[in-house]
Amino acid sequence: MDDPVAGSDLGESICIGCGLCCDGTLLSHLAVSDESDLGMPLRAMGVELIAVAEPPVFELPCPAVEHGTCTIHHLHRPRACCQFECSLSRAVLDGEIDPDAARAVIARTLEVRAAVGDGQSPRTDLDQLLDRHFRASIHQ
Numbered sequence: 394m395d396d397p398v399a400g401s402d403l404g405e406s407i408c409i410g411c412g413l414c415c416d417g418t419l420l421s422h423l424a425v426s427d428e429s430d431l432g433m434p435l436r437a438m439g440v441e442l443i444a445v446a447e448p449p450v451f452e453l454p455c456p457a458v459e460h461g462t463c464t465i466h467h468l469h470r471p472r473a474c475c476q477f478e479c480s481l482s483r484a485v486l487d488g489e490i491d492p493d494a495a496r497a498v499i500a501r502t503l504e505v506r507a508a509v510g511d512g513q514s515p516r517t518d519l520d521q522l523l524d525r526h527f528r529a530s531i532h533q
Contacts, residue, residue: 407481407482407485407492407495407496407499408482409461409462410460410461410462410496410499411461411499412458412460412461412462412463413461413479413499413502413503413523413527414477414479414527415453415454415455415457415458415461415463415474416453416454416455416458416461417453417454418502418506418519418523419479419523419527419528420453421452421453422443422446422450422451422452422453423450423451423453423455423471423473423474424446424448424449424450424473425442425448425449425450425451425471425472425473426448426449426472427449428442428449430471430472431451431471432465432468432469432470432471433468433469434457434465434468434469434470435451435455435456435457435465435469435470435471438456438457439456440455440456457470461503479526479527479528480526480527480528480529481495481498481499481526481527482495498522498526501522502519502522502523502526502527505518505519505522506519
């Protein structure tokens, strides 16, 4: 299988094939405004809101993400999904890093995540990459 984030044929979007914001790597939960914001596709996939949270949230990984790509993007996804932008994506849009270099960062991050999962690298290696390239916009 081809690496989904490696080729420049994906246009300017580095999000397709990344999915770090959806798969539980970057975030543990996603806030929604209410049940209607969650949407029918995610409800049909069994997603349940944690209603005691304010605002309500659901736990990630999102069941709609496959190989770093949202399978319900064309249907209905929560507003937070539409509005979220990681630091790396913002840097591409601002012209601070070119899309191919950003895809290389994503590929490296996915490699390190796999190495952490296999016990070959410490979690701190992954956290450093996430903090440096993806989380700065979250902490602002």
